[in-house]
Amino acid sequence: MSVDTATVAKIASLARIKVTEQDLAAMVPELNGILAWVEQLGEVDVTGVEPMTAVIPNHQRLRDDVVNADPLTGGDMRDAVLANAPAPEHGFFGVPKVIE
Amino acid sequence: MTNITDLGIAALRDGVAKGAFSATEVATAFNAAVEAAQPALNAFIVTTPEKALEAAARVDADRAAGKPLGKMAGVPIGMKDLFATRDVQTTAASKILEGFKPQYESTVSQKLWDAGAGMLGKLNLDQFAMGSSNETSAFGNVISPWRRPNDTTPLAPGGSSGGSSAAVAARIAPAATGTDTGGSIRQPAAFTGISGIKPTYGRCSRWGVVAFASSLDQAGAMAHDVTDCAIMLEAMAGFDPKDSTSLNMPVPDWAAALDADMKGKKVGIPREYRLDGMDPDVAKSWDDGIAWLKDAGAEIVEISLPHTKYALPTYYIIAPAEASSNLARYDGVRYGLRDLPEGAGLQDMYAATRAAGFGPEVKRRIMIGTYVLSAGFYDAYYTQAQKVRTLIARDFTKAFEQVDVILVPTAPSSAFALGEKSADPLEMYLNDVFSVPASLAGLPAMSVPAGLDRNGLPLGLQVIGKAFDEQGVLNASLALEQRAQFSAQNGSRPEKWW
Numbered sequence: 001m002s003v004d005t006a007t008v009a010k011i012a013s014l015a016r017i018k019v020t021e022q023d024l025a026a027m028v029p030e031l032n033g034i035l036a037w038v039e040q041l042g043e044v045d046v047t048g049v050e051p052m053t054a055v056i057p058n059h060q061r062l063r064d065d066v067v068n069a070d071p072l073t074g075g076d077m078r079d080a081v082l083a084n085a086p087a088p089e090h091g092f093f094g095v096p097k098v099i100e
Numbered sequence: 101m102t103n104i105t106d107l108g109i110a111a112l113r114d115g116v117a118k119g120a121f122s123a124t125e126v127a128t129a130f131n132a133a134v135e136a137a138q139p140a141l142n143a144f145i146v147t148t149p150e151k152a153l154e155a156a157a158r159v160d161a162d163r164a165a166g167k168p169l170g171k172m173a174g175v176p177i178g179m180k181d182l183f184a185t186r187d188v189q190t191t192a193a194s195k196i197l198e199g200f201k202p203q204y205e206s207t208v209s210q211k212l213w214d215a216g217a218g219m220l221g222k223l224n225l226d227q228f229a230m231g232s233s234n235e236t237s238a239f240g241n242v243i244s245p246w247r248r249p250n251d252t253t254p255l256a257p258g259g260s261s262g263g264s265s266a267a268v269a270a271r272i273a274p275a276a277t278g279t280d281t282g283g284s285i286r287q288p289a290a291f292t293g294i295s296g297i298k299p300t301y302g303r304c305s306r307w308g309v310v311a312f313a314s315s316l317d318q319a320g321a322m323a324h325d326v327t328d329c330a331i332m333l334e335a336m337a338g339f340d341p342k343d344s345t346s347l348n349m350p351v352p353d354w355a356a357a358l359d360a361d362m363k364g365k366k367v368g369i370p371r372e373y374r375l376d377g378m379d380p381d382v383a384k385s386w387d388d389g390i391a392w393l394k395d396a397g398a399e400i401v402e403i404s405l406p407h408t409k410y411a412l413p414t415y416y417i418i419a420p421a422e423a424s425s426n427l428a429r430y431d432g433v434r435y436g437l438r439d440l441p442e443g444a445g446l447q448d449m450y451a452a453t454r455a456a457g458f459g460p461e462v463k464r465r466i467m468i469g470t471y472v473l474s475a476g477f478y479d480a481y482y483t484q485a486q487k488v489r490t491l492i493a494r495d496f497t498k499a500f501e502q503v504d505v506i507l508v509p510t511a512p513s514s515a516f517a518l519g520e521k522s523a524d525p526l527e528m529y530l531n532d533v534f535s536v537p538a539s540l541a542g543l544p545a546m547s548v549p550a551g552l553d554r555n556g557l558p559l560g561l562q563v564i565g566k567a568f569d570e571q572g573v574l575n576a577s578l579a580l581e582q583r584a585q586f587s588a589q590n591g592s593r594p595e596k597w598w
Contacts, residue, residue, distance in 0.1 A: 055540070
């Protein structure tokens with residue numbers, strides 16, 4: 001499968017990356033080169049093979065269902081959470097207006 | 101008088117413990133070496149001499165008070181700038197995180213500080229660890245301390261842990277952390293004549309490590325030799341409830357159990373790694389390694405890993421897919437860069453921020469990942485790759501029914517020149533051909549220096565082990581190290597030009 005300019009523009013939009021016409025022109029052959037190369041996986045017989053989900057067998061743990069089980073990742077951390085925000089406002093993350 | 105900066109972890113720690121020198125003297129010596137080398141090598145994104153001195157002062161005070169000292173007490177190290185460090189800028193070498201000062205400390209870095217290590221600074225790397233030459237960093241290339249004879253062409257220190265490898269090879273840091281997603285510890289270690297180990301997936305906590313491809317990312321140690329790597333890995337590893345894939349098992353005392361006697365051990369040599377047109381020096385170093393392990397008492401067994409040739413294309417679907425998902429968090433809202441064009445709405449802000457903040461290779465991988473995960477293509481690319489990944493892991497499982505460890509080269513060549521491969525992404529990807537399979541299977545793997553090639557540049561040998569058998573990997577690596585005699589060779593460390 002190969003991609004054209006319209007498809008690459010669509011992928012960029014899905015990925016939320018702004019691209020110029022010039023970016024697109026450069027990306028189309030690059031992505032096609034990579035996609036043509038990974039295409040060889042199609043020749044592998046995978047009949048009856050399960051897709052890998054965990055590389056090392058492990059099980060999902062559940063933590064105790066209590067408030068602030070780990071203080072570091074628990075609540076009451078508003079200032080720390082906002083410390084690196086580019087535009088914090090009134091104790092919240094500020095964003096451009098989304099509702100007219 | 102010993103030159104302090106020539107010493108590795110064990111020698112520094114033991115010297116501090118015995119009182120041959122103080123931890124403060126050690127930190128001062130390495131701080132000076134870092135400062136002197138920084139303009140030429142660009143190994144660090146930020147330096148933190150005060151952190152190294154603070155940690156050293158604590159160790160000196162503890163020693164004076166007769167308190168027990170940690171495994172890494174008095175050893176200042178370089179921290180790859182992928183580990184979150186409290187109040188110290190953490191960027192993953194990307195503009196999108198410039199100025200980001202984490203409010204918390206990664207589990208691995210915290211463990212190292214708890215063991216008595218200090219921080220010289222945050223080491224440069226490929227942006228979001230995506231690269232094999234450290235050329236994708238937004239903070240400039242790292243220059244390898246190695247050069248070809250009578251030739252000042254700047255060479256790649258490998259990647260993505262290129263700042264780590266350059267710093268250790270140049271003896272401006274006795275050791276450094278690395279992370280390995282497809283070879284990012286092993287390939288730079290090989291390029292710079294140092295040792296580096298990636299443990300079994302899950303040994304080291306990923307909590308606080310900037311995520312690239314979560315099913316592959318694994319932290320590890322980069323240092324002068326096998327013993328130092330064993331000591332440092334012990335300090336880094338261990339169960340962490342904050343990482344859902346962390347292994348809940350004890351960390352063995354790897355350094356104490358090191359044993360280079362390979363009698364009764366079987367070493368697998370996979371025929372699929374002997375590529376057509378293989379670099380003759382790489383082939384010869386592999387043959388040397390086989391002879392050395394035989395000399396150490398091992399039995400050599402030819403094995404087959406039939407899906408080896410599919411490992412790279414599998415990796416270049418799975419890693420970008422996971423990256424596209426992980427990197428969705430960089431949106432200009434919560435931390436890092438925000439680019440808000442005049443009158444732009446929320447969606448435009450996302451797109452502008454990500455366009456301005458991510459470098460070309462990061463964008464390329466996000467785009468590939470987005471495509472292979474998109475409706476209509478998911479099964480053909482992503483599910484197929486995950487199935488082939490199962491087959492690649494199964495190849496290793498079968499091989500390890502026959503052998504204890506596997507020996508292969510670390511990389512298909514010695515260090516290349518900066519700019520030599522950066523024009524063609526595919527050519528750069530091919531440099532990971534020998535390191536990616538073990539990553540896909542989550543196995544422990546280590547690179548140790550094997551010798552110098554015809555250009556006077558280091559080559560590495562790679563030992564791959566069974567899951568959880570870091571000891572087997574370290575032991576075989578030690579047997580290689582003792583016979584390669586790399587550190588004793590003339591010209592086995594870069595001549596200082598910086």
